[in-house]
Amino acid sequence: MSTEEQELPVFTTAADMRAWVRKQKKSGRKVALVPTMGYLHEGHLSLVKAAKERADVVVASIYVNPTQFAAHEDFDVYPRNPADDRAKLAAAGCHAVFEPESLYVAVPGASEGSNVVGRETQHPDSHETFVSVERLQRPLCGGSRPHFFRGVCTVVTKLFHICEPDVAVFGRKDYQQWRVICRLVRDLDFAVEVVGMPICREADGLAMSSRNARLSAESRERALCISRGLAWAEGAVKEGAVSKPEEVAAHVRGLIEEAGGKVDYVELLHALNLGPISDLTSQPVLLAVAAHFPARDGKGTVRLIDNTVLNNQGEQQ
Numbered sequence: 001m002s003t004e005e006q007e008l009p010v011f012t013t014a015a016d017m018r019a020w021v022r023k024q025k026k027s028g029r030k031v032a033l034v035p036t037m038g039y040l041h042e043g044h045l046s047l048v049k050a051a052k053e054r055a056d057v058v059v060a061s062i063y064v065n066p067t068q069f070a071a072h073e074d075f076d077v078y079p080r081n082p083a084d085d086r087a088k089l090a091a092a093g094c095h096a097v098f099e100p101e102s103l104y105v106a107v108p109g110a111s112e113g114s115n116v117v118g119r120e121t122q123h124p125d126s127h128e129t130f131v132s133v134e135r136l137q138r139p140l141c142g143g144s145r146p147h148f149f150r151g152v153c154t155v156v157t158k159l160f161h162i163c164e165p166d167v168a169v170f171g172r173k174d175y176q177q178w179r180v181i182c183r184l185v186r187d188l189d190f191a192v193e194v195v196g197m198p199i200c201r202e203a204d205g206l207a208m209s210s211r212n213a214r215l216s217a218e219s220r221e222r223a224l225c226i227s228r229g230l231a232w233a234e235g236a237v238k239e240g241a242v243s244k245p246e247e248v249a250a251h252v253r254g255l256i257e258e259a260g261g262k263v264d265y266v267e268l269l270h271a272l273n274l275g276p277i278s279d280l281t282s283q284p285v286l287l288a289v290a291a292h293f294p295a296r297d298g299k300g301t302v303r304l305i306d307n308t309v310l311n312n313q314g315e316q317q
């Protein structure tokens with residue numbers, strides 16, 4: 001057993017994780033789960049802090065889930081540093097880590113990363129059960145990553161079954177994901193309270209993200225156009241300087257393109273139901289952005305997401 005494991009239990013199988021959680025619950029403890037893909041930063045640790053405020057024990061999961069990546073995406077180069085993650089979680093006062101090697105049935109001869117969308121059912125013993133939130137998963141990230149939310153909902157469902165949390169904490173950087181999971185929990189009657197926490201930013205405004213580590217120094221600087229665009233929109237809407245969603249989207253898109261980013265989407269949607277909107281004042285408005293910037297290692301691009309809620313009337317759920 002390593003030093004970290006003595007201080008912070010690290011479970012690698014569903015059975016061991018579940019047994020630990022059940023023991024906690026039997027002792028009357030409330031359990032919170034913070035699902036992550038690792039390479040932890042202060043944004044993740046803010047979720048652990050929020051979880052500690054809402055439960056007696058906190059489990060963080062670290063798992064780069066292959067089913068939410070398409071074959072052409074960055075599964076293989078996704079940043080990973082489990083030893084550092086465990087040290088950060090221990091320092092943050094987390095109580096256990098769930099770090100499974102795989103959450104899918106092992107198919108003979110197939111690597112974990114090859115168990116991605118479109119390939120699962122090719123082997124008769126493959127994983128073939130998936131969870132989808134039909135409408136909410138369609139816009140934004142669901143448009144450019146059509147496989148994505150099916151993978152997220154499936155793995156979150158598995159994590160909920162294994163960790164049996166009373167509370168699960170997510171970040172609003174992945175705003176649509178938070179909304180989708182709230183709907184999943186409501187529709188499938190999970191006894192889990194879902195909490196969405198605010199976006200943590202670097203001092204210069206860039207939303208913290210594990211993928212930031214893959215940006216070149218120049219891309220890191222250029223990527224500030226995203227948070228600057230969001231801040232511009234917040235100011236412009238507050239002052240009444242813009243009235244149409246299309247105006248806001250066009251301006252933010254222009255800022256990103258000017259900075260050399262490749263826009264995936266800049267969209268304004270109803271912040272609660274992610275439906276279309278025609279004005280900026282009669283409902284809270286989600287302004288969501290996804291854009292690509294060149295990677296540090298010359299290996300393709302890094303896709304960053306960020307968002308803000310305009311005309312926010314304090315409604316979050």
Ligand SMILES: Nc1ncnc2c1ncn2[C@@H]1O[C@H](COP(=O)(O)OP(=O)(O)OP(=O)(O)O)[C@@H](O)[C@H]1O
Pocket residue numbers: 035036037038043044046047169170171172173174197198199200201207208209210211212
């Ligand atoms: N800057 C942030 N502020 C608050 N929560 C965050 C932030 N970044 C990530 N999270 C939340 O942490 C949880 C785990 O996310 P994940 O491990 O994918 O990290 P990430 O930084 O979003 O990585 P990626 O670079 O893949 O977007 C999610 O609920 C996510 O919304």
Ligand SMILES: CC(C)(CO)[C@@H](O)C(=O)[O-]
Pocket residue numbers: 035036037063065068152155156174177
């Ligand atoms: C929720 C999640 C851990 C599922 O793999 C992932 O999508 C993430 O890190 O946001």
Ligand code: BAL
Pocket residue numbers: 037068174
């Ligand atoms: N939080 C990001 C998950 C993903 O991009 O796969």
